Amino acid sequence: MNAIEVRDLVKTYGSGETAVYALREIDLTVNAGELMLLMGASGSGKTTLVSIMGCILSASSGSCKIYGKETVGLSQKELPAIRLENIGFIFQAFNLFPALTARENVEIALDLKGVRGSQAKRRAAELLERVGLGGKLGSYPADLSGGQKQRVAIARALAGEPRIILADEPTAALDSESGIVVMDLLKELAHEKDRAVIAVTHDNRILHYADRTVHIEDGRIGREEAAMPVLPVSTTGSIGARQ
Amino acid sequence: MASIAIKNLFHEKVRLAVTLTGIVFSIILTAVQLGIFLGFIEASTGIVGQSKADLWVVSRGVTHVEQGVEFNESKLYKVLADPDVAAAKNHIVSLGAQAKKPDGSDEGVTLVGFDLDGGMGGPWNITQGSVADLEIPDAVMVDELYAENKLGVTKVGQVIEINKRRARVVGFTRGVRIFTSQPAVFTSFKNAQSFLGLNEDQSFFLVIRARAGANLEVLRSRLAGELTDVEVLTTSQLVYRQGMYWVFGTGAGITVIVAAVLAIIVGVVIVAQTIYAATVDHIREYGTLKAMGATNGYLYRIILTQSVLSGLIAYVVGIAASLVISRVSMEGTLAIIVNWQLAAALFVLTILMCCTASIVAIRKATSIDPAMVFRG
Incomplete structure (x- = not known):
């Protein structure tokens, strides 16, 4: 089953002659078990597209189905439930809660799903263990490196067991080594956990992780590229290597 | 939910101290003004109220x-x-x-x-x-x-x-x-x-x-x-008449009530300002929560929990200080009476004040566009 199916999607801001088209007639399918990179210049519409696929922005027309459920036309009251049920977000700036420990940051996502108390503590510890932060449960974001913060964010995104992961520039704020760890985790989620992973990126170093790369140009799908071959470490510094 | 509300509140100790100071002063100011009002009532009606009589006959x-x-x-x-x-x-x-x-x-x-x-x-x-x-x-x-x-x-x-x-x-x-x-x-x-x-x-x-x-x-x-040529009044009727004459007829009562209302308004403004500022500072976190699927109700509860918790802490400090002031005043001719009824009323008032003060912050948090989390 398609994880996300987008058809004739249009997003405009304003109306009439002054309307600005952010997205035009987008057709895109994302499959479960696929790691897809979404690339494009600033202002090309990739963030708008991810926002609509993530059910945090409404499309002007067209269709966007999440595991077969139409989301275009749903009210702002209905969309949070779709997000909670299906989508995990990973942000460029991590967006962790500075007053909470790594474990508590993950517990927040569990709390939203109604998982609380000792069950939430145990589950949060398991998730952090899975991203390699089993020894950092009580650490605050300020005490973690960028890569560790992003791994906490990944653990948080996974807490609700979403079938879709939307990552916004997940490696942009990370050094090469941290980027490798994060991209390896995302790849594992797609390939071994059958999640659909969509990552918006400008980072050419991670292209080889993608099963597919989609380029957005001026609000339209420009071109699609299938998986890139394994690359040696380049002089500009490639993050990781396809296995 | 309670965890993030409490942790956020205590995470920024300076802001918490400012918030608590504002509410504490508001509570003390309100308690003292209303305590003076009760003192006025007591002073103006004591001779009748303490008379142990059931009825009074007074000239018309x-x-x-x-x-x-x-x-x-x-x-x-x-x-x-x-x-x-x-x-x-x-x-x-x-x-x-x-x-x-x-x-x-x-x-x-x-x-x-x-x-x-x-x-x-x-x-x-x-x-x-x-x-x-x-x-x-x-x-x-x-x-x-x-x-x-x-x-x-x-x-x-x-x-x-x-x-x-x-x-x-x-x-x-x-x-x-x-x-x-x-x-x-x-x-x-x-x-x-x-x-x-x-x-x-x-x-x-x-x-x-x-x-x-x-x-x-x-x-x-x-x-x-x-x-x-005379009126017959129950003691409580005469107490009421006596209180109305001295406390309201002379304008003294109105003055302290106006001061008490102003204290409450100042308290609401201080709490509203600090809770709003705290919400604005955490706006990205609220946006993240919304993106993660939190409902507006979830955000309401976080902000209300923070407000009410601030109110509870400030109430304990404020009422304790008010009781000390009241105790000291009993050594003088102007009694500031802080009885349990006033303390209970102030408790309710404080919580209401904090909830009211949260409205602006709640409106801010719930109007966040969750798409903001994708903006740098």
Whole structure:
């Protein structure tokens, strides 16, 4: 089953002659078990597209189905439930809660799903263990490196067991080594956990992780590229290597 | 949800301190103003409220007991004839008396003349002497809070002059405050008549104790129908009339109530400002929560939890400080009364204040566009 199916999607801001088209007639399918990179210049519409696929922005027309459920036309009251049920977000700036420990940051996502108390503590510890932060449960974001913060964010995104992961520039704020760890985790989620992973990126170093790369140009799908071959470490510094 | 609310609140200690300081000051200011108001009520109505009488007979049109107009004693016998009256006594309260202090200066006093055998209208909080001591001719009892400053009296046995007649101090009360600051001087009804130059058959008021089980309102109506040129009021009716005259009629009550309302408004503004600022500072976190699927209700609960928790902490500190201020005030003539009813009302008020103050912050948090989380 398609994880996300987008058809004739249009997003405009304003109306009439002054309307600005952010997205035009987008057709895109994302499959479960696929790691897809979404690339494009600033202002090309990739963030708008991810926002609509993530059910945090409404499309002007067209269709966007999440595991077969139409989301275009749903009210702002209905969309949070779709997000909670299906989508995990990973942000460029991590967006962790500075007053909470790594474990508590993950517990927040569990709390939203109604998982609380000792069950939430145990589950949060398991998730952090899975991203390699089993020894950092009580650490605050300020005490973690960028890569560790992003791994906490990944653990948080996974807490609700979403079938879709939307990552916004997940490696942009990370050094090469941290980027490798994060991209390896995302790849594992797609390939071994059958999640659909969509990552918006400008980072050419991670292209080889993608099963597919989609380029957005001026609000339209420009071109699609299938998986890139394994690359040696380049002089500009490639993050990781396809296995 | 509670975790993030509490942790966020305590994470920024400076902001928390500012918030708590604002609410604490608001609570203290409100408690003191309302405490002064209660003190005014107590001071203006104590002579009636503490009288242990069920009914009062007053001259028609009397707005406060200090304005008593004499009437003939014959009314006493009509009252005593009623089968539901257990006791009725003549009574005097008057501002028409001047005391001459040992240094020769004059001071107005509130003269209270009561029947020593009636058990009504006498002094309370007696610290030295007894009601029986007032049987001595010219004996008076004064309050410690006013004795030295207002009357130059420091000990039992001292002699002063009231309306140019000798008065011997035989005892003290403590805390019989008078709204006008003219100290209460308790004496026997007969002595009061002498001090005021009244005829033996003249009285200002009748105080009445009803028989056990008698319907006070029925008795009051019946007596009012039988007596001419006077009004018959229950003690609570006279307390109300007395309070309305002194506290509201003079404008003093309005002043403290306005100050209390202003304190509450200032409190709401301070809390609203700090909670709003805290919300704005955490706006990205609220956006993240919304993106993660949090409902507006979830965000309401976080902000309300923070507000109410701030209110609870500030209430404990504020009410403790108010009780200390109240305690200290009891040593002076201006009582700031912080009783449990006021403390309970302030608790409810504080929580309401904090919830009200959260409205602006809630509107801000719930109007966040969750797409903001994708913007740098």
